[in-house]
Amino acid sequence: MKIVVYNLGCKVNQYECDSITKVLREKGHIVSEELEEADCYILNTCAVTNEAERKSRQCVERCLKFNSNAKVYVCGCASEHNPAQFIEKDNVTYVIGTANKMTLANSFEKVGVDVAEISKVYEDDFASTIERTRAYVKVQDGCNKFCSYCLIPYVRGRSRSRKIESVVKECQRLEKETKEIVITGVDVSDYGKDIGTNFVELIKALKDINCRIRLSSLEANLITDDLLKALSELKAFCPQFHLSLQSGDDSVLKKMNRKYTTAQYLDKVNLVRKYFKDAGVTTDLICAFPTETEEEFENTLNFLKEVKFSQVHIFPYSKREGTVAAKMKPINGEISKERCKRAQEVALKTKHDYLQSMLGKELEVLIEEKEGDYYAGYSREYIRVKVKNAKENEIIKVVAESIDCDTIIGKVGE
Ligand code: SF4
Secondary structure, three states: OEEEEEEOOOHHHHHHHHHHHHHHHHOOOEEEOOOOOOOEEEEEEOOOOHHHHHHHHHHHHHHHHHOOOOEEEEEEHHHHHOOHHHHOOOOEEEEOOOOOHHHHHHOOOOOEEOOOOOOOOOOOOOOOOOOOOEEEEEEEEOOOOOOOOOOHHHHHOOOEEOOHHHHHHHHHHHOOOOOEEEEEEOOHHHOOOOOOOOHHHHHHHOOOOOOEEEEOOEOHHHOOHHHHHHHHOOOOEOOEEEEOOEOOOHHHHHHOOOOOOHHHHHHHHHHHHHHOOOOEEEEEEEEOOOOOOHHHHHHHHHHHHHHOOOEEEEEEOOOOOOOOHHHOOOOOHHHHHHHHHHHHHHHHHHHHHHHHHHOOOEEEEEEEEEEOOEEEEEEOOOOEEEEOOOOOOOEEEEEEEEEEOOEEEEEEOO
């Protein structure tokens, strides 16, 4: 049978899709990760914003355009949040939520809605496969933080951690198959609390893994001397720190129920730069959170400049029913668009300044694809780099020579 396994969400969803794909291939199915003609579709949906949920619904229609007789199986955060929005669609055969996703690899005879209770312990039945130059390894699921705008704790449940031995075993298998592993989770800052360990111990256990190791999104409060020391002792750590910010104003951070001030956040960034001078510091930002004033937004713009982020992902606030922020007074849509645009302008400038600071330096680049006359990939700091005379899926040294938009053009080093 030809099956499409399609991810609409975050890196955690991607890891789960990779695991479902692996099992289906072992069973002899032809599996694609692109939306194309197939007998059956498995969709791992997202509910982080209204737009993500709309796209998840729209994806069902797209599948049926390819094959109006196909069976569609839906799982993930959007179907956990509201299963009815999927099951009422033609040909949607089976809907589950965020629990028991691996059963989809075996459930072709199942029909209806079966949104089980969200697991309270880590579901350790995933095992990723490699389709890309980098592999994702999920170490934690769920979240206890309840940021006031976020639906994730409601659809993914409480924080739960994967055992260190299980993570190490998967990384040992993957180091032979891939050049880069990304450690991911919904809130890795909470890693280990439920199983009597912590994230530093996990990183220490990975010290002999012989390939690049990158971390996905982190909460700034996770950054400590102990963690940075453990990271610097890895064989090939990628010094990119995606420290989720969301607002650069203390009063907005409080309303968001984020557990840090801008001063504490800045201290953590400075600590990162003490250990990794040229680290890429990237973040997420929400513009026009309910009640955000012009002055509070200006504070955010100034904070972006102060931190000098190498990349900022900017999102307009999206109201999620059932969250605390959904009851707050919203900001007008035009103001929201205008704030996103202004934040984007500042973010482009800080990114350009960061790229400028890297010119003349030698970067270690994992080449991922050919693009015209160039080969493109990412440095350890997560700078996109283009170079001539390279090979896909190889790590090479590149001297940064010039900047083209958001990319460094380099030449192969000695
Ligand atoms: S830390 Fe906050 S934003 Fe992140 S998943 Fe948890 S509640 Fe959502």
